[in-house]
Amino acid sequence: MSEKYSVRIQGKNADIAVEENQSILDAALRANEWLPHSCTQGTCGTCKLKVLCGEVDHHQSPEYTLTAEERADGLALGCIATPRSNLTVEPLGNAGDDGVPHYPLRDYEGTVVVLEDIAANTRRLVVELDTPMAFNAGQYAELLVPEHGVARQYSMANPPTETRRLEFHVKLTVGGLSTDGWIFSSMVVGERISLRGPLGQFNLVNKQDEPAILIGGGTGLAPLKSIVQQALAEDLVPELFLYHGGRRREDLYDVEYFRELERRYLHFHYRPALSEEQWDGAMGLVTDVVIGDFSSCKGMSAYLCGPPAMVEAAVKALKRRRMAPRLIFREEFAITPAATAAPAVP
Ligand SMILES: Cc1cc2nc3c(=O)[nH]c(=O)nc-3n(C[C@H](O)[C@H](O)[C@H](O)COP(=O)(O)OP(=O)(O)OC[C@H]3O[C@@H](n4cnc5c(N)ncnc54)[C@H](O)[C@@H]3O)c2cc1C
Ligand code: FES
Known part of the structure; x- marks a missing residue:
């Protein structure tokens, strides 16, 4: 069984339990403690945090997102780093109240109910979830690619009022695991799939004066x-x-x-x-x-x-x-x- 570490998020006074093979971001979002993030795959740097106390494993955090100097300064990517000890971390981005409702990250199972070609190399995929997912317009889910142990991000195209029926638009990437190897080849209507969500901070949820x-x-x-x-x-x-x-x-x-x-x-x-x-x-x-x-x-x-x-x-x-x-x-x-x-x- 993997060890559980306690991670304190500075500024939130929250202690969360993180498995040794679980990213800090994943654990925080599942505990409904919002941390800034965007891509969840190590490319954007939005999830950078400072490790004030303790040790993390950076895994394959790319050098272009987290430089050697940043690592030396105690920075880490929350979406990739996993704890090696109990930690105290401080998010670099705004983790406070941003006026946007946040919903906890959860695992979901669902059934493919629509799979149709809607444009060149583009498919609409609709998944009926077993349990509803609350999310903000603009957020995405990660679909778990069967037999590969990897996840790929796809944005919800349906409004958040539809919590049981998620619509995705997927573009074919030639040679891609999720698209070429699954959604555009073996996936069929009726197939059971696993996903997790909601993720991301790209959204428009509050009334605004600007066009x-x-x-x-x-x-x-x-x-x-x-x-x-x-x-x-x-x-x-x-x-x-x-x-x-x-x-x-x-x-x-x-x-x-x-x-x-x-x-x-x-x-x-x-x-x-x-x-x-x-x-x-x-x-x-x-x-x-x-x-x-x-x-x-x-x-x-x-x-x-x-x-x-x-x-x-x-x-x-x-x-x-x-x-x-x-x-x-x-x-x-x-x-x-x-x-x-x-x-x-x-
Ligand atoms: C936040 C976010 C939201 C997104 N939302 C959407 C969305 O709504 N719709 C959408 O269509 N896409 C979306 N994407 C992109 C999507 O997540 C995938 O990246 C895309 O579908 C390709 O996945 P894939 O598994 O098919 O390709 P991958 O397997 O990731 O391959 C990508 C490319 O790399 C090449 N490659 C793979 N492995 C290797 C290797 N070992 N060496 C060299 N080359 C390699 C492949 O040939 C291919 O050209 C989103 C991405 C992000 C970050
Ligand atoms: S690098 Fe983009 S969310 Fe972590």
């Missing part, structure tokens, strides 16, 4: 679809702009769904954009289309999701249009570094 620009590349549309549905249902933003970028018409999906929302809500605007095929809609890279539509983004907020290069380009474009950096929120669909594949659920 919001949502920009998604490919399946980066998934969390934005959840956000759009909740924001419209609860009237969270004065004006909402959704941009979805693809190369060709076959890359777009749910076009009619969003056009229908546009007809129903006058303050919702939907702008799909294609970069490589002529059509009767917006043309060009989605970030260029946004730049063309707004001479200034001052006083607006943005929610960006998709491949890291698209998210970076969008951040630059919005800053050029004078959007305040603190109002730019992002979720990058970074590929799991093979060596740091997320540890299995303890």
